[in-house]
Amino acid sequence: xxxxxxxLGAIGNGVEIVDLTAPLSAxxxxxxxxxxxxxxxxxxLEEISRYDEPGPFWYWNNIHTGEHTxxxxxxxxxxxxxxxxxxxxxxxxxxxxxxAAVLDASDRVAQNPDFLLEIADVRAWEAxxxxxxxxxxxxxxxxxxxxxxxxxxxxxxxxxxxxxxxxSAECARWLAEETGLVGxxxxxxxxxxxxxGGFDPPFPCHHYFLGAGKCGLTQLxxxxxxxxxxxxxxxxxxxxxxxxxxxxxxxxxxET
Numbered sequence: 001x002x003x004x005x006x007x008l009g010a011i012g013n014g015v016e017i018v019d020l021t022a023p024l025s026a027x028x029x030x031x032x033x034x035x036x037x038x039x040x041x042x043x044x045l046e047e048i049s050r051y052d053e054p055g056p057f058w059y060w061n062n063i064h065t066g067e068h069t070x071x072x073x074x075x076x077x078x079x080x081x082x083x084x085x086x087x088x089x090x091x092x093x094x095x096x097x098x099x100a101a102v103l104d105a106s107d108r109v110a111q112n113p114d115f116l117l118e119i120a121d122v123r124a125w126e127a128x129x130x131x132x133x134x135x136x137x138x139x140x141x142x143x144x145x146x147x148x149x150x151x152x153x154x155x156x157x158x159x160x161x162x163x164x165x166x167x168s169a170e171c172a173r174w175l176a177e178e179t180g181l182v183g184x185x186x187x188x189x190x191x192x193x194x195x196x197g198g199f200d201p202p203f204p205c206h207h208y209f210l211g212a213g214k215c216g217l218t219q220l221x222x223x224x225x226x227x228x229x230x231x232x233x234x235x236x237x238x239x240x241x242x243x244x245x246x247x248x249x250x251x252x253x254x255e256t
Contacts, residue, residue, distance in 0.1 A: 011253075014255060014256055015253055015254065015255055015256065016253075016254045016255075016256045017251055017252070017253060017254075018222055018225045018226060018231075018251065018252045018253075018254055019221075019222065019249075019250075019251055020071070020185075020220045020221055020222050020223065020233075020250040020251065020252055021070075021071045021220075021221065021248070021249050021250050021251075022070050022071045022145070022148055022219045022220075022221050023070075024043055024065075024069070024070040024071075024247060025043060026042060026043055026044055026045075027149075027151070028042070028043050028069060028070045028219075029148065029151040029154040029155060029189055029219075030042055030043075030066070030068075030069050030151075030189070031068065031155075031189050031190055032155060032157070034161075040066030040067075040068055040069060041064060041065065041066055041069075042065075042069070043063070043064070043065045043069050043070065044063070044064040044065070045061040045062070045063060045064075046061055046062040046063070046064060047061050048060050048061055048062060065247065067088070067240065067243055067244055067245040067246055067247070068190075068218075068244075068245050069247055070219055070247050071217075071218065071219045071220060071221075071247065071248055071249075071250055072217075072218055072219065072237070072245050072246060072247045072248055073088060073091070073215055073216070073217055073235060073237040073245050073246055073248050074191065074206065074209075074210060074215060074216030074217070074218070074244070074245045075087055075088040075090075075091060075210075075215060075237075075243065075244055075245050075246075076210045076211075076213050076214070076215070077210075077243075077244050078206070078210055078216075078244040078245050079203075079206045079207060079210035079211065081206075081207050081208070081210055081211030082210035082211050082212075082213065085210065085213050086213065087240070087241065087242050087243050087244065088237050088238070088239065088240050088243040088244065088245055088246045089239035089240055089241045089242075089243060091215065091237070094135060094182075095182045095183065095215060095235075096234070096235040096236065096237075097232070097233070097234055097235075098133075098135055098136050098137055098182055098232070098233055099133040099135070099136035099137070099229075099230075099231070099232055099233070100133070100136060100137045100138075100139050100185075100226065100231045100232065100233040100252060101125075101129070101132050101133055101136060101137070101138050101139065101228065101229055102139045102141055102223055102226045102227065102228050102229075102231070103117070103121070103122065103125045103138060103139070103140055103141065103228075104141040104223075104224075104228075105117060105121065105140065105141065105142055105165070106141055106142055106143030106224075109142040109143055109144070109165045110143060112165075113156055113163045113164060113165060113194075114163050114164075114165065114193065114194070114195060115142070115165045116165070116166055116167060116168040116171070116193060117140060117165075117166070117167045117168065117171050118168050118170070118171050119168075119170060119171045119174050121171075122138075122171065122174075122175070125228070128228075129228045129229050130229060132179050132180070132181055133180070133181075133229075134180030135180060135182055136180070136181060136182065136233075137181065137182060137183045137184070137185050137217070137233050138175065138181050138183075138184050138185070139185040139186075139217075139220065139223055139226065139233070140167070140184065140185065140186050140187075141187065141223040141224065142165045142186070142187055142188065143187070143224075144164065144165065144186075144187040144188050145187040145219075145220065145221040145222070145223070148187075148219065148221065154188075154189065155189060155194075156194065157194070161194060161195060161197070162194030162195070163194050163195070164188045164189070164193060164194035165188065165193060165194075166186075166188070166191070166192050166193020166194070166195075166196055166205065167184070167191075167192070167193065167204070167205050168199075168204075169199045169200060169201065169204040172192075172204035172205045172207075172208045172209070173204065173208045175208075175209070176205075176208035176209045176211070176212045176214060177208060177212055181214065182214055182215060183209065183214050183215035183216060183217055184205060184209055184214075184215075184216055184217070185216075185217035185218070185220050185233075185250075186216075186217070186218055186219075186220065187219065187220050187221065187223060188218065188219070189218060189219060190203075190206075190216075190218055191205040191206060191209070191216040191217075191218055192204065192205045192206060217235065217248070217250065220250060225252075225254070226252055226254060227254065230254070230255060231252045231253065231254045232252065232253040233250065233251075233252055234250070234251040234252070234253070235248055235250050236248055236249045236250070236251075
């Protein structure tokens with residue numbers, strides 16, 4: 001097909017592939033919920049064989065991980081408000097290949113790690129860049145990916161709880177219910193702010209986006225390499241039947 005041939009020809013010659021995925025290892029930060037809530041496990045490789053007696057010519061591993069570890073997708077079924085929605089194997093392909101809008105609040109987050117995005121901030125972005133893309137993703141850049149190599153700095157918790165940026169409850173509802181977005185992507189450990197357990201409703205990005213049949217995408221990196229508009233997002237979760245989410249490789253196509 002000429003269109004696909006043209007696309008392949010453009011890659012490296014006018015179109016750049018940007019990897020937005022955090023490397024997945026035993027050191028990957030994971031969400032830590034307070035008692036009495038149960039937590040996911042950290043990522044771990046279990047060696048089966050490595051060119052040795054159990055397997056003389058091959059190397060392979062079992063993997064041990066949670067669905068919501070590292071760069072990952074939240075499917076609607078992840079949250080009580082979306083319990084009757086898609087599992088991760090059922091996500092529409094047009095959700096997984098879609099345009100991306102990048103909103104950069106990193107300067108404000110540098111001054112306040114608890115910064116919350118408001119409707120007025122999105123409206124200001126639209127005034128400068130045009131409307132949010134119907135059928136697209138909003139990628140919320142905070143600069144938090146700079147912390148991803150250090151779990152303590154990444155989770156940024158003290159005696160009062162975690163302090164990470166997010167979206168206000170009012171803005172989360174508006175984005176989920178009154179725009180044509182298919183999902184929200186962030187650089188932090190989850191789509192909600194660190195203090196969102198105390199919001200009304202608690203964890204509003206999860207509540208509203210997943211309740212509306214939309215998705216979340218977390219622990220992204222390299223959003224600084226994307227323009228405010230024009231990038232195409234490619235999201236590749238594992239199609240886990242019944243799964244509430246999955247680690248994912250996330251790429252962006254960007255015109256250079």
